[in-house]
Amino acid sequence: MGSSEMKGVKLRAKRASGSSAAERSAYFARREAAKVLRCVLQGDARRRATASIKSLVYSPSVRNKKATFALVCQTLKFLPVLKNVLAATSLLSTKWKKQAELMYITAYDVLFGLKVGMIGSIEKFLISHKTSLQSALSNICANSQAKNVDRLVLDNRPHVVPKPRYVRVNTLKIDIDFARRELERIAIVKEDDIVPDILVLPGRSDLHRHHMVLDGSIFLQGKASTMVAAALNPKPGWKVLDACAAPGNKTAHLAALLKGTGEIIACEINKKRLECLKDTISRSGAHNVKILNRDFLDINARDSPFSQGSCYSFRPFLLWLWNLCRKTRLFAPIVLPRCSYHR
Numbered sequence: 001m002g003s004s005e006m007k008g009v010k011l012r013a014k015r016a017s018g019s020s021a022a023e024r025s026a027y028f029a030r031r032e033a034a035k036v037l038r039c040v041l042q043g044d045a046r047r048r049a050t051a052s053i054k055s056l057v058y059s060p061s062v063r064n065k066k067a068t069f070a071l072v073c074q075t076l077k078f079l080p081v082l083k084n085v086l087a088a089t090s091l092l093s094t095k096w097k098k099q100a101e102l103m104y105i106t107a108y109d110v111l112f113g114l115k116v117g118m119i120g121s122i123e124k125f126l127i128s129h130k131t132s133l134q135s136a137l138s139n140i141c142a143n144s145q146a147k148n149v150d151r152l153v154l155d156n157r158p159h160v161v162p163k164p165r166y167v168r169v170n171t172l173k174i175d176i177d178f179a180r181r182e183l184e185r186i187a188i189v190k191e192d193d194i195v196p197d198i199l200v201l202p203g204r205s206d207l208h209r210h211h212m213v214l215d216g217s218i219f220l221q222g223k224a225s226t227m228v229a230a231a232l233n234p235k236p237g238w239k240v241l242d243a244c245a246a247p248g249n250k251t252a253h254l255a256a257l258l259k260g261t262g263e264i265i266a267c268e269i270n271k272k273r274l275e276c277l278k279d280t281i282s283r284s285g286a287h288n289v290k291i292l293n294r295d296f297l298d299i300n301a302r303d304s305p306f307s308q309g310s311c312y313s314f315r316p317f318l319l320w321l322w323n324l325c326r327k328t329r330l331f332a333p334i335v336l337p338r339c340s341y342h343r
């Protein structure tokens, strides 16, 4: 809403005779909520959200942030139902179509919101049709065999396909066929088409207490996380530095790919997370991981154990990157800089 439009809105609200402060505040909150809802729905339609609901609501132009936020969230929750109700009553005519978001917000308030007096033309229009809105809602409930509106809202939730559950088989302990047979007892299991040693299970499979997770035979790791060590593709005998290691999923993956050869230096700055890293490595059964509690940015590539007299085997670019990391401290989240070399 532009500033001149907003001025007009304020003027109309002031003119509304006998309106209380609460009514005026609710009137503005509905308009501010409609503006936010429009941004959210446009972002959804383009599959590219410009901002979160919170950041839209917390913009300085929104005055009644709490009420606006609540209205947007509630209207979004009820939106599929509200759309059906408005369609059944044919109230979203061309005249109001341009203000569809305000119609949704106001319809929510008329049907489910706080029972305070309402000012505004859209409000008056919808209140005058309140009985038909309510009977449309009852009919929709009856036709969907929903015993109440809450059930109807649940049934109308957009269908969200849960993300699959990815499992990395720790080949230091078991092989992929064994893991597959074990997991097929509880779910349908597929092999991943990109990353080796990864099994894919349905999204709702809860494996957190599974004995193979507890004993480190398998790791519950997101697919993106499993790609890092696979992309590095270390050859047996490599020495690899995992710069930011805890909780250690990629360190353990590296250890599996190195098949017990070579060495991994796992750096972790945070003492608490270091314990978690130690636990992961101990569960993984890897014996070639040296865990260091230190800031990897303070590491000098020429010092032992990082150099082992072979720092000149680092390619010049890596040495330059390494020094840049140390000087600028900009690269703390870098995982696995490839400071590995062939023996």
Ligand SMILES: C[S@@+](CC[C@H](N)C(=O)[O-])C[C@H]1O[C@@H](n2cnc3c(N)ncnc32)[C@H](O)[C@@H]1O
Pocket (backbone or CB within 6 Å): 225, 243, 244, 245, 246, 247, 248, 249, 250, 251, 267, 268, 269, 270, 273, 294, 295, 296, 297, 332, 333, 335
């Ligand atoms: C996103 S986690 C790493 C996840 C890990 N690579 C894995 O796959 O399980 C980032 C970790 O890096 C650590 N960290 C951040 N800056 C660091 C630094 N300069 N030196 C060492 N560790 C650092 C953090 O404490 C944190 O535990």
